[in-house]
Amino acid sequence: MKDLIYLDNNATTRIMDDVWETMVPYFIHNYANASSLYHSMGREANAAVEKARIQVAQALNCQTKEVFFNSGATESINTVLKGIYKNYQSKGKHIITVKTEHKAVLTTLQDLEKEGALVTYLEVDHTGKIDLSMLEKHITPQTILVCIMAANNETGYIHPIDEISAICNRKDCLYFCDATQYIGKFQLDLAQTPIDILCLSAHKLHGPKGIGALFIRRKSKPIQISALIAGGGQEHGFRAGTYNVPNIVGLGAAMVHIPHDDAIMQLRNDLENALSAIPEVYIHAKEVSRLPNTTSICFRHILASELMTHCPQLALSSGSACVSGTRDPSHVLLAMGISKEDALATVRFSLSRLTTKQEIYTTIILITAAVKKIREHSPIWQLFQAGLIT
The missing domain is CATH 3.90.1150.10 (Aspartate Aminotransferase, domain 1)
Incomplete structure (x- = not known):
């Protein structure tokens, strides 16, 4: 209007003109399936996907093999919470989050509680701030994941993700950060901030809807997350489904210019x-x-x-x-x-x-x-x- x-x-957000222009050719001129590698159009589409992966990795200062494409943060949240819970029960069933997390987190955790997960919901003060000493206190040898967003989508409050990362690293506990609102407003250097798992959505940073990225840090002891969607083995078997090439290209373009x-x-x-x-x-x-x-x-x-x-x-x-x-x-x-x-x-x-x-x-x-x-x-x-x- x-x-x-x-x-x-x-x-x-509104998609930026330059982002849209990078996407258009993959709707009209090269509409090939990026998994069809036996002809030139398919290989070109695949190359476009990998270029976008490089753009995301460079923006986050991580490795390309740590970046996985999916439909957005809600899918990432479901994949991570359900996948971690499934694979780490030999260590424990305890997950820590915050009462002000996005509903995608809270609803998924409520479902996991019905399956036996033990969830601690940290309190916040009148500004939305958590007590970091209470976070550290609640982490036990049975804690398999801390899930705390980078910035609140309603109030804009920014959590101290550097300090949270340090606590989790010190306590040998995985840290999953929903950075959906943070990415696009600030640069985030994952080589400096040791977040283990992070998700983002393109449509929050002037990219297209329906595409996002999940970062999973490569560690000496690999992080075990089961695929939420099984199928043709795309994304090294981690996320099946035909590549949404135009949107992936759009995400990569949007990540290039984070002001x-x-x-x-x-x-x-x-x-x-x-x-x-x-x-x-x-x-x-x-x-x-x-x-x-x-x-x-x-x-x-x-x-x-x-x-x-x-x-x-x-x-x-x-x-x-x-x-x-x-x-x-x-x-x-x-x-x-x-x-x-x-x-x-x-x-x-x-x-x-x-x-x-x-x-x-x-x-x-x-x-x-x-x-x-x-x-x-x-x-x-x-x-x-x-x-x-x-």
Whole structure:
């Protein structure tokens, strides 16, 4: 939509023109199966897949043989959690995660608990931060995996992945990091940060939907993860299925240019400063390290759904795209100790490198006017002003 201001980039980003242009030939001109190596078109498609693997590996500073393509982070999460649990039960059945993890993690672990997995869900404080000493305390000889994301998709809070990696390395425990929101905003050097397993999705960094990569570190004692999808033996037997050549090429192209864009943070700060001037508005996790494009703002005594309905010119969300269609409050905010009422009053704004200063200015005007209009007709707001509720 031409006039829509898109501020839901943590859900998905617009594919960049140069990325799309690299993909088009593999839809139209070279549409061969990359596993068909006995003719030139198939070999060319296969070479394109391997070029993309090199691009991903160079961006992460890892080896190409440590990179596996799949449909995205949700598939990676299922593959890793189920595969590790299946293969490491001789050591133990204990997995550690955080209450604010993505639903793909939490739901998969709940399923594994029904099969006998023992899962520790670490608490967080009001900013979303975990106590690293508690993480270390909970790791036992029976702990087979620590699963903690790099950055929260709702609040933008950045976990200290260097410290988490060091703890897991010291305690001889595997560390799996969902870096879906982190990659695309920051460079991550896997030669410096000893994460064992990491996943990402292209559509979070201006690439195509339906493609992602899973990094599995090569170690002297190989990490054992069973294939989630069996079939023709693609990806060295780790992930079967016909190669999605155009999307793989798009992922590689998107990984080539990962900016550290201070302009996004400045626009985010301008938005926060202006909207913070509205009475009874506060920003979740503002005082800690966050993604530069993300802000989660509570407009107290207003339903986020009502506020977004009053601003049809804005593309926003009330939390994760995977659950924002539900009426339940965000599990992330509830874990942070936020009340149900304030969680339901929270809107997530997530910018991208395509967001303009004019769009932020317009957003400020539209949100400010909508809050004022809703509160003018709100019995709840009148009760608050009268001091009858807090």
